[in-house]
Amino acid sequence: MGRKRLQESVDGRPTVHTVAARAGVSIASASRVLNGVGGSPETIRKVRAAAAEVGYVPNAIARSLQSQRTGLVALAVEDIGNPVYVEMMRAIEAVVASSGRQLLVHATGGRIDNETALLRRLANRYVDGMIVSPIRVTDDHLTALVDSPVPVVVVGQLGADAAVDNVRTDSRHGVALAVDHLVATGRHRIGFVNGPLDTVPGTARDAGFRAALTHHGIPLDEDLIEVGDFQYAAGREATQRLLARTDPDALVCANDLIAVGALHALLAAGRRVPQDVAVVGMDDTELARMMFPQLSSVSLGSAERGRRAAELLLQRIADPSLPPRREQVPPSLAIRASSGTTLPAPRPADPPTNHPSSEGVTS
Amino acid sequence: MGRKRLQESVDGRPTVHTVAARAGVSIASASRVLNGVGGSPETIRKVRAAAAEVGYVPNAIARSLQSQRTGLVALAVEDIGNPVYVEMMRAIEAVVASSGRQLLVHATGGRIDNETALLRRLANRYVDGMIVSPIRVTDDHLTALVDSPVPVVVVGQLGADAAVDNVRTDSRHGVALAVDHLVATGRHRIGFVNGPLDTVPGTARDAGFRAALTHHGIPLDEDLIEVGDFQYAAGREATQRLLARTDPDALVCANDLIAVGALHALLAAGRRVPQDVAVVGMDDTELARMMFPQLSSVSLGSAERGRRAAELLLQRIADPSLPPRREQVPPSLAIRASSGTTLPAPRPADPPTNHPSSEGVTS
DNA sequence: CAGACTCCCGGAAACGTTTACAGCTATCGG
DNA sequence: CCGATAGCTGTAAACGTTTCCGGGAGTCTG
Numbered sequence: 001m002g003r004k005r006l007q008e009s010v011d012g013r014p015t016v017h018t019v020a021a022r023a024g025v026s027i028a029s030a031s032r033v034l035n036g037v038g039g040s041p042e043t044i045r046k047v048r049a050a051a052a053e054v055g056y057v058p059n060a061i062a063r064s065l066q067s068q069r070t071g072l073v074a075l076a077v078e079d080i081g082n083p084v085y086v087e088m089m090r091a092i093e094a095v096v097a098s099s100g101r102q103l104l105v106h107a108t109g110g111r112i113d114n115e116t117a118l119l120r121r122l123a124n125r126y127v128d129g130m131i132v133s134p135i136r137v138t139d140d141h142l143t144a145l146v147d148s149p150v151p152v153v154v155v156g157q158l159g160a161d162a163a164v165d166n167v168r169t170d171s172r173h174g175v176a177l178a179v180d181h182l183v184a185t186g187r188h189r190i191g192f193v194n195g196p197l198d199t200v201p202g203t204a205r206d207a208g209f210r211a212a213l214t215h216h217g218i219p220l221d222e223d224l225i226e227v228g229d230f231q232y233a234a235g236r237e238a239t240q241r242l243l244a245r246t247d248p249d250a251l252v253c254a255n256d257l258i259a260v261g262a263l264h265a266l267l268a269a270g271r272r273v274p275q276d277v278a279v280v281g282m283d284d285t286e287l288a289r290m291m292f293p294q295l296s297s298v299s300l301g302s303a304e305r306g307r308r309a310a311e312l313l314l315q316r317i318a319d320p321s322l323p324p325r326r327e328q329v330p331p332s333l334a335i336r337a338s339s340g341t342t343l344p345a346p347r348p349a350d351p352p353t354n355h356p357s358s359e360g361v362t363s
Numbered sequence: 364m365g366r367k368r369l370q371e372s373v374d375g376r377p378t379v380h381t382v383a384a385r386a387g388v389s390i391a392s393a394s395r396v397l398n399g400v401g402g403s404p405e406t407i408r409k410v411r412a413a414a415a416e417v418g419y420v421p422n423a424i425a426r427s428l429q430s431q432r433t434g435l436v437a438l439a440v441e442d443i444g445n446p447v448y449v450e451m452m453r454a455i456e457a458v459v460a461s462s463g464r465q466l467l468v469h470a471t472g473g474r475i476d477n478e479t480a481l482l483r484r485l486a487n488r489y490v491d492g493m494i495v496s497p498i499r500v501t502d503d504h505l506t507a508l509v510d511s512p513v514p515v516v517v518v519g520q521l522g523a524d525a526a527v528d529n530v531r532t533d534s535r536h537g538v539a540l541a542v543d544h545l546v547a548t549g550r551h552r553i554g555f556v557n558g559p560l561d562t563v564p565g566t567a568r569d570a571g572f573r574a575a576l577t578h579h580g581i582p583l584d585e586d587l588i589e590v591g592d593f594q595y596a597a598g599r600e601a602t603q604r605l606l607a608r609t610d611p612d613a614l615v616c617a618n619d620l621i622a623v624g625a626l627h628a629l630l631a632a633g634r635r636v637p638q639d640v641a642v643v644g645m646d647d648t649e650l651a652r653m654m655f656p657q658l659s660s661v662s663l664g665s666a667e668r669g670r671r672a673a674e675l676l677l678q679r680i681a682d683p684s685l686p687p688r689r690e691q692v693p694p695s696l697a698i699r700a701s702s703g704t705t706l707p708a709p710r711p712a713d714p715p716t717n718h719p720s721s722e723g724v725t726s
Numbered sequence: 727c728a729g730a731c732t733c734c735c736g737g738a739a740a741c742g743t744t745t746a747c748a749g750c751t752a753t754c755g756g
Numbered sequence: 757c758c759g760a761t762a763g764c765t766g767t768a769a770a771c772g773t774t775t776c777c778g779g780g781a782g783t784c785t786g
Contacts, residue, residue: 011431011683013512015742026766031744040764057512060487061428062742065771068374070424071484080468081449081649089443093470102481104467105443107456118465121434124423125772126489149376149420232653260653267655286444290595290623292630292655320374378772389736394774403734425772428741488742 014054023050034058064125071101073313074122076115076132080107082230082257083285084302085133088155091306092131099314101128112136116144123148129313131155131306135199135230151316153309157200165316166326167309171201171282172208174298174331175252178280179212181296181333182250185342187278188218191248193238193258195230202227205254205282224248228258235261243269249277250339256281256288259295263338278339293337301329377417386413397421427488434464436676437485439478439495443470445593445620446648447665448496451518454669455494462677464491475499479507486511492676494518494669498562498593514679516672520563528679529689530672534564534645535571537661537694538615541643542575544659544696545613548705550641551581554611556601556621558593565590568617568645587611591621598624606632612640613702619644619651622658626701641702656700664692 009015020030023046033039033047034056050056064070073096077085093103104127108115115134123130130148133155134141145152145164153165182190192209195202206225213220226242228234235258239251243265251266253259259281263273271277273293281288284299308327316322370380383393386409396402396410397419413419427433436459440448456466467490471478478497486493493511496518497504508515508527516528545553555572558565569588576583589605591597598621602614606628614629616622622644626636634640636656644651647662671690679685 009742016744017742027743028745028766028768029764032765035744038764043764055510057483057487057510059428059512059742060484060489061424061433062488062771063744064424065422065428065742065773066744068771070489072489074467080443080452081446083444086444089470093472102469102484104437104469106465106467107452109456120420121423121465124420125425126423126433126435147418147420149422232649264653264655286595290627292627372772379774380772390773391736391738391775392734395735398774401734406734422772425741426774428743428772429774431741 009059014056015059016056018054019047019050019056022054023047069128070126072104072127073101073310074104074106074118074127074130076106076108076118076122076130076134078108078110078133078135079230080105082255082283083287084255084283084300087285088133088302088306091303092310095307095310095314108134110135112138112141116141119144119148119152123150123152125149129153129317131309131313135201137200151313151320153313153316155305155309157204163324165309165312165324167305167312167329168326169300169305169329169331171204171300171331172211174282174300174333175205175208176212176215177331177333178252178282178296178298179209179216181335182252182278182280182339183216183218185278185339187250189221189224189246189248190218190250190252191224191226191242191246192252192254193235193242193262194225194227194254195258197227199230201230202254209252221246228261230255230257232257232261232264235259236265237261239265240269243271251277251279253279253281256283256285256295256297259297259338260287260291263291263295274337274339274341278341280333280339284334288334288336291338293340296336296339297334299332299334301331304329372422377419378422379419381417382410382413382419385417386410432491433489435467435490436464436673437467437469437481437490437493439469439471439481439485439493439497441471441473441496441498442593443468445618445646446650447618447646447663450648451496451665451669454666455673458670458673458677471497473498475501475504479504482507482511482515486513486515488512492516492680494672494676498564500563514676514683516676516679518668518672520567526687528672528675528687530668530675530692531689532663532668532692532694534567534663534694535574537645537663537696538568538571539575539578540694540696541615541645541659541661542572542579544698545615545641545643545702546579546581548641548702550613552584552587552609552611553581553613553615554587554589554605554609555615555617556598556605556625557588557590557617558621560590562593564593565617572615584609591624593618593620595620595624595627598622599628600624602628603632606634614640614642616642616644619646619648619658619660622660622701623650623654626654626658637700637702637704641704643696643702647697651697651699654701656703659699659702660697662695662697664694667692 008018016027016030020027025043029043030047033044075092096103106118129151131153155167157168158166194206197203223246226238228238239262251262253262259279263279266273266277273279281295281297284297288295288297370384372378379390379393383390392406393410396407438455459466469481492514494516518530520531521529557569560566586609589601591601602625614625616625622642626642629636629640636642644658644660647660651658651660
């Protein structure tokens, strides 16, 4: 009496057929018992026993095909080494877990094709929904987003007309907060270390910086603007280049990783922070508090944005017919040691520092 | 002539039936064209057109059920805020991508049930394979690992007899490297800030530290040992507690996050690093290089371990019948500014520092 | 011009699960 | 004691895809 081959899956693992046969019941009964719905005591006993004996574990793919859901939600971010995304992820995770789902994260590494590929793959039913936070957005990208088979929520700026749920912040205003603060504490030669200009946050922050200077009537000095990547090493190098050609008394950095790089470059160059140069980062991540001196940083509400995005996503999964919504989280500034000191001006006792540029310090 | 309801999926999206009907061909032909295998020029044209018109996008779940693969690989780590896992992830990602698969990361948050739940869910065919790096291992856990339906590779220590592919390092030896270095540079009151003792790395590093002291004939002072979490804030607080009761001239920290916390606590307490207290971290992450002073750190070869784990996984996916393998990556020490200075002893010109504990410095 | 060969096509089975439906037995109320 | 009802059970369809297989048309060779 040979083994019935058909009862087990192609790779030899037991299926519901296997346990049904072993328990001497139909697959329907087996399935019912395994799902804890219905079944006579005797049937339950037999099926449970059979399942345990063969080590049955259900095939989630098959189940999903039938049930049209996977219990998974994905988050796609550019660089998971950036603590801002970690914070966002934690907030999302908390919400998602409360719906009994699990969160998976994918780091796209900024490769745009990677991100679209991910959308095409994951979004095709592997997950119940997806949150993506792209830093570069192409048209191709956008269409991939809007006609995704599963709900998608975008964290970050998006064209005004895009029919996608969207949670954003006003990073231009965020930069303005930093500049306001630095100006208020007597800084005049304010530098800006930005990320790539072909990214959405990069352009927004650049525009914000220029607007803020204009608003304060400070003439723009292109020497004070430097661009690198949104990363530590790039921030350090960009700051070195900037220091090589000019002499700022403050630096606004487009994110905390850059700010840490800047801090490092400044200290290595013998500048004191904040006495000689004040530093303000953006994103207000844990990293800012881990530095010494602790970094002032503009919070863009990453955790809050994550939380809201997750809620939007869950709502849309529950009811896909909802109209596209847009939410906005305001930025705020956390002032810490790296910019805490007020420069000479407000403290007449102190002589001006020996910056060649300090001639403007009068009042 | 009413719409044939059966042709589209239950949620209204087009299926291969939809495009086949629209193109006037069989679903077999439609599928072939969509997969780029076979089909006459005319059929190809019709199917492509139909697919485009209805906006067809294949259901990956259904495809996976048939093909028994998903093209996805998962990595489960405890805390993705820890840069060591980011490094590991990057290394894994590179390997995995070369096989045309995509990597998904799940942060278990150290909740053991979460990790087993993930295994039970993901491993049930949602992914082609999985790499997990557990810090707490229970028996339940272990059985979940060994009879996972998909290949699993474990990064980290595991019982000697576990029949699972495993990539590990020798973190006891790693701690010894740190202690050796500190002793060689004249440190005598070496403290140790560890993570929880109910974790695998926690116990290993504790054992390593005690063994290393014994090896150097240094009597053990329990006051010099403090335990917290493997995180920044916990490391800072643990160090504060330690400083409140004793006065070390060096600190070994069980990972870089703790080391950064320790650094912060030391600086805040007015200790100079490395002049008063040398600090050595573990994992040698980018974070160590981001600090000022830069942190010495014991590399446990995280990237290398990740790379190897990914390779093992791919091999096992290709051939599940392979015997369980185990690989080991040796630790090494990166010496940087935070422990770079040699204490008084080897430099007779310098007077001993005013530590109450420096009476032992004679030669 | 006949046979072999190639190519393309459609029907149908398969992947492993859940579930609608109908039939059966046993119990209960009248 | 009979009909209705409740509870289990098994058969079969469905989820959306890929692929085996057999048949038909066309092309090439001898």
